[in-house]
Amino acid sequence: MIEYKEWRHVFKLDPDKNINDEDLERICESGTDAVIVGGTLRVSFDNTIDLLARIRRFSVPCILEVSNVEAVVPGFDFYFVPLVLNAGNEYATLHHHTEGLKQYGSLVKWSEVAVEGYIIFNPQSEVAKLTGAKIPKDVEDVKALARLADQMLKLPIVYIEYSGAYGDPSWVQSVRSVIEQAHLFYGGGIKDGSQAAEMAKWADTVIVGNIIYEDIEQALKTVHSVKSLT
Numbered sequence: 554m555i556e557y558k559e560w561r562h563v564f565k566l567d568p569d570k571n572i573n574d575e576d577l578e579r580i581c582e583s584g585t586d587a588v589i590v591g592g593t594l595r596v597s598f599d600n601t602i603d604l605l606a607r608i609r610r611f612s613v614p615c616i617l618e619v620s621n622v623e624a625v626v627p628g629f630d631f632y633f634v635p636l637v638l639n640a641g642n643e644y645a646t647l648h649h650h651t652e653g654l655k656q657y658g659s660l661v662k663w664s665e666v667a668v669e670g671y672i673i674f675n676p677q678s679e680v681a682k683l684t685g686a687k688i689p690k691d692v693e694d695v696k697a698l699a700r701l702a703d704q705m706l707k708l709p710i711v712y713i714e715y716s717g718a719y720g721d722p723s724w725v726q727s728v729r730s731v732i733e734q735a736h737l738f739y740g741g742g743i744k745d746g747s748q749a750a751e752m753a754k755w756a757d758t759v760i761v762g763n764i765i766y767e768d769i770e771q772a773l774k775t776v777h778s779v780k781s782l783t
């Protein structure tokens with residue numbers, strides 16, 4: 554069983570992006586709590602299984618965030634299934650989840666799966682475009698979505714997704730203030746240790762993605778700055 558509720562810091566690697574062996578080793582051996590494999594575009598079975606095989610040389614827990622049914626690969630330690638709460642197109646109907654269950658429903662080990670209640674904030678992000686996300690306009694929108702995930706749907710995880718843009722810490726604080734049981738992930742635009750630490754004040758776990766590919770040294774510094782918080 555993966556104890557994701559104890560994680561403070563996670564790296565997210567995108568199967569569609571290139572990372573050399575040395576950088577991958579530094580990420581996996583950085584002291585981060587886990588590595589999530591996930592992306593929005595061009596995530597396939599082949600590029601996902603390739604990345605899993607490379608990460609498996611290290612002992613870090615490795616989790617698949619399922620982006621599409623074709624890219625479901627067995628052999629990960631755990632699976633996160635995003636459910637976009639502010640989707641505005643067919644993603645709001647859970648059509649893709651139902652199609653996935655038609656193919657894999659009888660095979661899934663449910664003790665290895667958790668659903669993430671995604672709230673998408675960055676309108677420029679690929680995931681916002683893909684899901685036609687209705688971006689929260691004010692703090693009341695934000696709190697309502699957090700309560701939808703936490704209290705109405707009782708999802709185990711709320712994921713504040715700013716992918717590609719650094720978010721507003723006061724909105725993360727607002728989500729924190731209404732959550733009663735869910736574990737809170739924050740991801741988006743973290744470029745250095747101080748930003749990671751700022752979001753870690755309110756989020757249970759901060760997720761660091763793009764900066765891995767842009768500035769590996771800064772990416773690595775986020776681990777210590779989050780882990781050294783009391």
Ligand code: 1GP
Pocket residue numbers: 565714715716717718739740741742743760761762763764
């Ligand atoms: C993306 O939340 C993660 O799904 C991390 O975002 O890539 O902007 O760090 P960044």
